[in-house]
Amino acid sequence: xxxxxxxxxxxxLDRVMLICVLLFCLFSLVxxxxxTHSSExxxxxxxxxxxxxxxxxxxxxxxLVARIPPVIFYSSCYGLYALLVFMxxxxxxxxxxAGGSRRWFEIAGVKIQPSExxxxxxxxxxxxxxxxxxxxxxxxxxxxxxxxxxxVPFALVIQQPDLGTSLVYLAVLIPMLYWRxxxxxxxxxxxxxxxxxxxxxxxxxxxxxxLLITAVLYLSHRRKSVFIGVFLVNIAxxxxxxxxxxxLHAYQQQRVLTxxxxxxxxxxxxxxxxxSKVAIGSGGLLGKGVLHGTQTQLRFLPAQHTDFIFSVxxxxxxxxxxxxxxxxFFIFLQRTIKIASSANHRFASLLCIxxxxxxxxxxxxxxxxTMGVAPVAGVPLPYxxxxxxxxxxxMVVAGMICNVANQ
Numbered sequence: 001x002x003x004x005x006x007x008x009x010x011x012x013l014d015r016v017m018l019i020c021v022l023l024f025c026l027f028s029l030v031x032x033x034x035x036t037h038s039s040e041x042x043x044x045x046x047x048x049x050x051x052x053x054x055x056x057x058x059x060x061x062x063x064l065v066a067r068i069p070p071v072i073f074y075s076s077c078y079g080l081y082a083l084l085v086f087m088x089x090x091x092x093x094x095x096x097x098a099g100g101s102r103r104w105f106e107i108a109g110v111k112i113q114p115s116e117x118x119x120x121x122x123x124x125x126x127x128x129x130x131x132x133x134x135x136x137x138x139x140x141x142x143x144x145x146x147x148x149x150x151x152v153p154f155a156l157v158i159q160q161p162d163l164g165t166s167l168v169y170l171a172v173l174i175p176m177l178y179w180r181x182x183x184x185x186x187x188x189x190x191x192x193x194x195x196x197x198x199x200x201x202x203x204x205x206x207x208x209x210x211l212l213i214t215a216v217l218y219l220s221h222r223r224k225s226v227f228i229g230v231f232l233v234n235i236a237x238x239x240x241x242x243x244x245x246x247x248l249h250a251y252q253q254q255r256v257l258t259x260x261x262x263x264x265x266x267x268x269x270x271x272x273x274x275x276s277k278v279a280i281g282s283g284g285l286l287g288k289g290v291l292h293g294t295q296t297q298l299r300f301l302p303a304q305h306t307d308f309i310f311s312v313x314x315x316x317x318x319x320x321x322x323x324x325x326x327x328x329f330f331i332f333l334q335r336t337i338k339i340a341s342s343a344n345h346r347f348a349s350l351l352c353i354x355x356x357x358x359x360x361x362x363x364x365x366x367x368x369x370t371m372g373v374a375p376v377a378g379v380p381l382p383y384x385x386x387x388x389x390x391x392x393x394x395m396v397v398a399g400m401i402c403n404v405a406n407q
Contacts (some may be wrong), residue, residue: 165397283315283318
């Protein structure tokens with residue numbers, strides 16, 4: 001074990017990562033204050049103070065996690081995974097309901113969201129499993145075990161219901177498997193049913209996707225049994241999509257249908273997207289100025305301090321300000337990939353890739369849904385949206401990446 005992961009020497013924090021994290025904190029404080037200070041509700045206005053405390057606690061966690069011996073990540077992942085799965089299992093009995101979902105425990109007046117903490121713990125667990133030399137990434141049994149680790153929290157969280165968080169658990173799988181060296185054809189086989197599911201909403205789209213899948217299978221020159229098996233699985237997904245669709249809650253179905261343009265609901269589900277697009281478009285090149293965004297200050301934008309925080313930034317900071325935020329995210333993610341590439345052992349490398357994928361997925365989905373190019377899935381913008389558990393989790397993630405950089 002000591003040979004697999006060496007002890008961490010006391011070293012300086014990665015300068016690039018530290019600067020990015022501090023900039024994220026600044027962006028978050030400015031945006032959350034702008035989004036909450038004009039509210040008539042004292043509880044909403046108090047969220048800025050809570051965010052300030054959350055950032056302070058998060059920075060402390062970031063520093064501590066960056067310093068602890070990395071062997072702790074490797075040795076504790078399965079125990080933490082089991083603990084969080086247990087907490088998710090008892091959520092129905094002991095969790096509290098807020099916003100129509102049962103996602104939190106309340107301890108001494110503090111809300112804790114186990115599903116957020118599961119994100120990095122799942123990545124740690126997958127990195128541990130994938131880093132074992134005796135495991136072959138292209139064997140079916142191996143892949144089933146990998147997917148099983150992700151599907152357990154996925155199944156528990158989607159029932160809360162929390163579609164956005166549950167999708168994060170699946171989003172980290174493909175990048176981590178690819179980084180481990182899985183056959184690209186297997187990645188195609190894994191991704192194809194997801195595309196088929198969404199294409200099945202329209203008969204023409206479904207047939208086009210099936211034709212494309214058939215063409216890829218034919219050109220890949222695989223065995224006839226593989227060809228037939230993959231083909232039939234995708235046909236089955238298309239035929240069974242109504243069953244899977246009915247497993248979603250009504251509001252989740254409405255969000256997807258609105259996004260796909262199959263229904264028009266400007267006063268209901270579509271209202272958030274419409275107001276968000278208005279806010280982003282009205283920001284122009286330079287923005288309206290902090291505290292001067294009309295959509296934000298007049299409270300037209302729902303959930304503006306949480307899931308739609310990017311709309312606040314775009315309206316008040318404009319295109320240039322939004323691009324500056326995106327640039328910091330890009331530098332952060334690119335630096336994480338560089339750290340993963342230079343890591344001196346497989347576990348650390350896979351850990352960084354998994355954490356990068358986790359953050360990248362949330363960034364893309366969050367910004368996409370504020371612009372109307374992705375369904376509203378309840379995914380916060382990492383490091384910027386209001387949320388204590390999310391902020392603490394993201395700071396721990398940054399600390400883990402810095403920990404690997406220090407090796």
